Amino acid sequence: DIQMTQSPSSLSASVGDRVTITCRASQSISKYLNWYQQKPGKGPELLILAASSLQSGVPSRFSGSGSGTDFTLTISCLQPEDFANYYCQQSYRSPWTFGQGTKVEIK
Amino acid sequence: EVQLVESGGGLAQPGGSLRLSCAASGFTFSSYAMHWVRQGTGKGLEWVSAIGTAGDTYYPGSVKGRFTISRENAKNSLYLQMNSLSAGDMAVYYCVRERSSKDAFDIWGQGTMVTVSS
Numbered sequence: 697d698i699q700m701t702q703s704p705s706s707l708s709a710s711v712g713d714r715v716t717i718t719c720r721a722s723q724s725i726s727k728y729l730n731w732y733q734q735k736p737g738k739g740p741e742l743l744i745l746a747a748s749s750l751q752s753g754v755p756s757r758f759s760g761s762g763s764g765t766d767f768t769l770t771i772s773c774l775q776p777e778d779f780a781n782y783y784c785q786q787s788y789r790s791p792w793t794f795g796q797g798t799k800v801e802i803k
Numbered sequence: 804e805v806q807l808v809e810s811g812g813g814l815a816q817p818g819g820s821l822r823l824s825c826a827a828s829g830f831t832f833s834s835y836a837m838h839w840v841r842q843g844t845g846k847g848l849e850w851v852s853a854i855g856t857a858g859d860t861y862y863p864g865s866v867k868g869r870f871t872i873s874r875e876n877a878k879n880s881l882y883l884q885m886n887s888l889s890a891g892d893m894a895v896y897y898c899v900r901e902r903s904s905k906d907a908f909d910i911w912g913q914g915t916m917v918t919v920s921s
Contacts, residue, residue: 697863730907732848739897739914740848745907783848787905791863792838792850 698722698786702795708803715771717798719784724764728788731760731769734781734797743782744769774800805829805910807898812915815888823915825881825898830910833876836901838908839883841894841917851896852883865891885917893919 699722709715719729727747732740742751744760747767757772771778779802784795811823823839839851852872853861860872871884881898896917900910 728905732908734848739911740908741911742907742909745902745909751907751909785848785908787901787907789905790853790861792853794848794850797847 697791698725698788698793700784700786700793700795702782702784702798704798705796706799706801708801709774710803711774711776713774713803715774715778715800717769717782717784717800719762719767719769719795721765721767721786721788725786725788727763728786729760729762729767730785730787731758732783732785733778734783736780740783771800776802805900807900807910807912809896809898809912809915812896812917814918814920815885816921817889817919819888819919820884820886821888821917823883823885823896823898823917825883825912827879827881827898827900830900832874832879836904837872837874837881838899838901839872839881840897840899840908840911841892842897842914843894846894849894853901854881888917888919890919893917 701720729747731744734740748760782798808826815821836855838853854872869887873882895914898912899908902909
């Protein structure tokens, strides 16, 4: 199975900060890497697909980069509605696997 | 509106069974691979099963032999039959659409809670 490791597991940031979350795959997954946002009591929502493509309707302050084993999600200017949990996920092959999540909290 | 609505969650005894359903609307259900993903309370996301457009199925080792995913395209419905349930299966179960092959999960339901307790 492909293991996905996210870091950090949590972070504290202020509105307006630039935030970076990293995700590492245990083997190369090309660009088959997706990012999701989940708010309390809700299902996850797709933010970024194929490592760097913004899902329709997602604000442009979100961006993704990387290929192979190392990937990054960046929020350029953190907004109050961005405080949430973020997960990476590989769609390279079954079993589909997720990172353990990163909780973005208000400083 | 594209929508997935799960039902069938509830309380099951250890060793018992439960069948989840997912009603799809707003898109051509038969054209998409579908998945179930679960999340224990305060925990991360865990993929549980998948079914392709041709009916091919996939499971992780943790549920293989106990869970069965199926679909009924005429009813725009996805199912998950869960047998031999244990405390480790207790979670919110999400019905999820895969955008296309090797692609992201673009539509998620609101989830249905499964509790396993005597």
